[in-house]
Amino acid sequence: DQQVKQNSPSLSVQEGRISILNCDYTNSMFDYFLWYKKYPAEGPTFLISISSIKDKNEDGRFTVFLNKSAKHLSLHIVPSQPGDSAVYFCAAKNSGNTPLVFGKGTRLSVIA
């Protein structure tokens, strides 16, 4: 039962261009969405989040967009840098002390 889906296992982007990572969810009760970045041999690192009352949240080079009607969110990285190369996980949760549900991740490679 995949409540959070990242349909692209990998993405390759040239340095300086925009990276767009996509995520779909099925549970309409989710009201908080997060993106995590993971390097090999490290734990997931929190990147950016968005509450369901918003449709956009920006933090430097990272912007998350939420389309509630489509149950879709995306992470934009611009400009992409080689250090952004990592696996990106989309995660979502219901309100309260409920666990995060993760997608399978998308491996981003930024080519210099």
Added chain:
Amino acid sequence: EPEVTQTPSHQVTQMGQEVILRCVPISNHLYFYWYRQILGQKVEFLVSFYNNEISEKSEIFDDQFSVERPDGSNFTLKIRSTKLEDSAMYFCASRRRDGNSPLHFGNGTRLTVT
């Protein structure tokens, strides 16, 4: 910046043996979690812990698993009798408060059951 620390980084054990994975959450955090990631698969929730008791657990977290906060700083995951399919990265996480705040993860313990 404070971080979640996990030990050991790699644990090799024989099938049927007990293992204890250790975590020190961030000191002012109140909510604690264990997740695991089997190689090539997604990060899966195991258990959450608050106020010295389990808040929620997944179907993965069966009777072979237990968690404990033996003192004010450590948070442990015990697997009583390991199986081959328990081989995975185990991540500890914590967060400061209830509601919508991000989890902070440790670097994980790679458990290999032979």
